[in-house]
Amino acid sequence: MKRPVKAKELDAGSRAGNFEEVVSGYSEEEALTEASRCLQCKEPLCISGCPVGIDIKKFIYHITRKDYRQAYFTIREKNNFPSICGRVCPAEYQCRKACVLTKKGSPFASEQAINIHFLERFAGDYGKNNNLDIPAQQEARFSNLRVAVVGSGPAGLCCAGELARWGVKVDVFESLHKTGGVLRYGIPPFRLSRDILDFEINYLKRLGVNFTTNFLVGKTRTIKELFDEGYSGIFLGLGAGVPSFLGLKGENLCNIYSANEFLTRVNLMSAYKFPEFHTPVNIGKNVLVIGGGNTAMDAARVALRLQKIHGFKLNTTVIYRRTEIEMPARRMEIEHARQEGVNFEFLAQPKEFAEDKQGFVSKLVCLKSELGEPDSSGRRRPIPIEGSDFELACDLCVIAAGLKANQSLISTTPELKTDKYSDLIVDPETMESSIKGVYAGGDIVGGEGTVIEAMGMAKKAACAMIDNS
């Protein structure tokens, strides 16, 4: 069998000094070679691994026939943003893990599994570069409907696009000054180029979607006021924008950031464009990032880049309670972080922070941990070893310990029912919330998930809004 085709990447040494996209897409030749490795299984397992059920077998088949147009449209039947998902989907835990070429029982995709995400990116970029906009499905058929979409992350954008394609008049309200949600303020440009994101948002504008930023629904307007203004339905894609903390002694010291704040300052507030922008963000000479997910990897790689750009010696370390295999981050991001020079301290459980004379963080005290039986997540539980304390010096610490539901709207709308995690409760078939006509999807339902999962829920809600109209 042919060897998997790796996508080209910027050289690790030089890329650590800039925010340019690290992975380049496949060339046509590379895409054809990789597509030709697909076994075109009679019963393709990969499709069941995709949260939105893209017909992977079919789109790859179209690529092998050089019919990139059909490949693009096949993906677009299920996924509004192939260029985005081709860049950020954790394919090794989803479609590639289900690929028949992945070894049975493997915790994530084997190297041999087809690089479905790179092929999706290739088809998506082809569509973008050749202006293959999807025509409105049923022109103006539902033009009597007017829907307010709250939040412009992947859930809101997907719902807006889906409805607009049916002729629905859609207004998106976003509390921040820029649209895109985590795609803009969380995921750094070296993983998702802003051109791609802007292209998708401009496409929605061309479909007639109207965007209003700096608009906090729940305060600027309530849900009731939106209905009074004539909206027939409302979609809530509020995300999980509230960071969790560890509850440790010293956690409020200066120079300890949540990953959300750190990444927002850099990505949304343009600190990555230094010296053009002078957004205040502390650059550590000795940075610790606590966590093992995508957010931790992004924070560590951003901190490292800032060190290099500002002429500091590279010194950024990720602290994780378990081992590498249990890390929820995408394998590629872990690999990239390591190549760029990020250090890893595994089996380390943070205990408390120590301060210097000015009240700035100076040390993180940790306990060594060992792995016990698997917990509810299926990963082996970390057990701290008593008396194993050790210290790590730091002048900047970033905590990436998970995110919780954004309560800005929920707290002012008591009729919205939530579960014990404060996530919205919805009907899983329609995504309708406890308020009639108000639907929801993405991280605000079921907690922190993935881009494609958020889009899957949003699409379901959009279909239900059309069906119930």
Ligand SMILES: Cc1cc2nc3c(=O)[nH]c(=O)nc-3n(C[C@H](O)[C@H](O)[C@H](O)COP(=O)(O)OP(=O)(O)OC[C@H]3O[C@@H](n4cnc5c(N)ncnc54)[C@H](O)[C@@H]3O)c2cc1C
């Ligand atoms: C740093 C980071 C890296 C990640 N990396 C990946 C990855 O590589 N792959 C992947 O699949 N997933 C990744 N994820 C997870 C993924 O980004 C989320 O699952 C996804 O963005 C959820 O989409 P959403 O639309 O529900 O929420 P969000 O993207 O959070 O968008 C919600 C939007 O709603 C706005 N909003 C909230 N309340 C209001 C209100 N009351 N009024 C108006 N606007 C409001 C917010 O400002 C925000 O813009 C990552 C997450 C983070 C934080």
